[in-house]
Amino acid sequence: MRINVIGGGPAGLYFALLMKRSGVAREVVVYERNPPGATFGWGVVFSGRTLRNLREADEVSHRRITESFETWDNVDVVLRDAKVTVRGNDFSGIARLKLLNILQERCAELGVDLRFDTAVEDVNTLAEGCDLLVGADGVGSVVRERYAEEFRPALAEGRNKYIWYGTRRLFHGLTLTFRETADGVFAAHSYKFSKELSTFIVECDEETWRRAGLEGMSDAESREYLGRVFARDLGGEELLSNNSRWINFLLVKNGRWFCRNVVLLGDALHTAHFSIGSGTKLAIEDSIELFRHFAAGKDVPAALEAFERARKPVVEEYQRAADESRVWFERAGEHVRMEPLPFAYSLMTRSTRVDRESLRRRDPFFVAAYEEAAAGAA
Numbered sequence: 573m574r575i576n577v578i579g580g581g582p583a584g585l586y587f588a589l590l591m592k593r594s595g596v597a598r599e600v601v602v603y604e605r606n607p608p609g610a611t612f613g614w615g616v617v618f619s620g621r622t623l624r625n626l627r628e629a630d631e632v633s634h635r636r637i638t639e640s641f642e643t644w645d646n647v648d649v650v651l652r653d654a655k656v657t658v659r660g661n662d663f664s665g666i667a668r669l670k671l672l673n674i675l676q677e678r679c680a681e682l683g684v685d686l687r688f689d690t691a692v693e694d695v696n697t698l699a700e701g702c703d704l705l706v707g708a709d710g711v712g713s714v715v716r717e718r719y720a721e722e723f724r725p726a727l728a729e730g731r732n733k734y735i736w737y738g739t740r741r742l743f744h745g746l747t748l749t750f751r752e753t754a755d756g757v758f759a760a761h762s763y764k765f766s767k768e769l770s771t772f773i774v775e776c777d778e779e780t781w782r783r784a785g786l787e788g789m790s791d792a793e794s795r796e797y798l799g800r801v802f803a804r805d806l807g808g809e810e811l812l813s814n815n816s817r818w819i820n821f822l823l824v825k826n827g828r829w830f831c832r833n834v835v836l837l838g839d840a841l842h843t844a845h846f847s848i849g850s851g852t853k854l855a856i857e858d859s860i861e862l863f864r865h866f867a868a869g870k871d872v873p874a875a876l877e878a879f880e881r882a883r884k885p886v887v888e889e890y891q892r893a894a895d896e897s898r899v900w901f902e903r904a905g906e907h908v909r910m911e912p913l914p915f916a917y918s919l920m921t922r923s924t925r926v927d928r929e930s931l932r933r934r935d936p937f938f939v940a941a942y943e944e945a946a947a948g949a950a
Contacts, residue, residue, distance in 0.1 A: 580604030583838030584708030587859035615765025660934030665765035713840035724827030756780025
């Protein structure tokens with residue numbers, strides 16, 4: 573097989589290395605419009621199950637990735653002057669740039685042709701010149717746009733504004749912080765991803781964003797304003813920008829996942845709200861699933877059909893859970909009036925993927941404390 577991949581993110585790189593390592597593909601070319609050292613954003617999160625899938629798919633890259641991990645089992649919920657900790661979770665964080673560098677190096681070792689600083693203008697010609705064209709080119713996918721009639725994409729914006737920062741303040745666990753100001757409620761999602769840095773994503777509803785004047789602020793002014801909002805949480809550290817800008821979450825779905833010899837992967841195919849931390853996980857697991865069908869000896873049409881049939885229900889379930897989580901955060905202004913324990917319980921069970929019993933298995937002490945508080949209130 574000859575494979576062309578548009579997009580050098582986690583989905584495109586991981587699929588490329590799997591296909592080349594296995595010998596299923598004779599030639600794999602990855603086209604990436606940015607230089608090899610460029611990336612946007614800060615840290616990304618993996619769960620324990622994703623790591624098991626990575627180890628089974630390619631032990632070499634799995635080892636290199638896990639050597640760079642920061643791990644934790646706690647979710648800390650901060651509301652007003654209280655912090656509620658929920659244990660029994662299984663998360664790991666890594667710098668997005670470090671992850672990409674590991675996958676780039678592994679691709680190079682296996683003979684994948686990586687072409688950076690290369691923007692693809694003619695998708696049709698690239699598709700005609702190979703057995704399989706993979707569109708792994710992100711939320712604004714040119715491949716999805718070119719074949720929109722076949723893929724039938726459905727795009728929808730979330731209500732909240734959010735911005736992705738970093739900070740030198742280390743958050744030892746996934747920390748969800750809620751601060752109420754005269755302008756409205758701000759929520760921060762933060763976690764360490766290296767020995768020196770943490771991700772710090774801030775979101776708020778559009779009314780709060782406008783009242784605060786963030787619409788007209790420069791990058792430095794926005795960071796200064798939010799630094800005041802989260803002053804007690806940042807401990808004197810500043811917020812760091814990397815092409816950071818206020819945007820609305822974009823939900824991406826597609827009616828079909830492939831057409832002819834063209835298939836979508838990762839954010840080009842689907843997105844899940846960042847509050848459940850599954851974007852990179854889903855992208856890499858897409859690559860593993862698609863690879864498995866080719867490794868089983870299927871030809872291109874059969875493999876693409878089997879990929880969509882097997883993977884689509886899994887992704888749709890994650891998207892449903894992520895949408896429930898998104899809506900909870902969009903209504904944060906209604907929730908912050910609660911007491912800290914019931915607030916934390918509501919937050920942890922905001923998706924129907926987590927109920928009281930599954931939460932009890934994770935952290936029986938937290939659930940017992942919540943039930944005691946609820947009984948006392950009654």
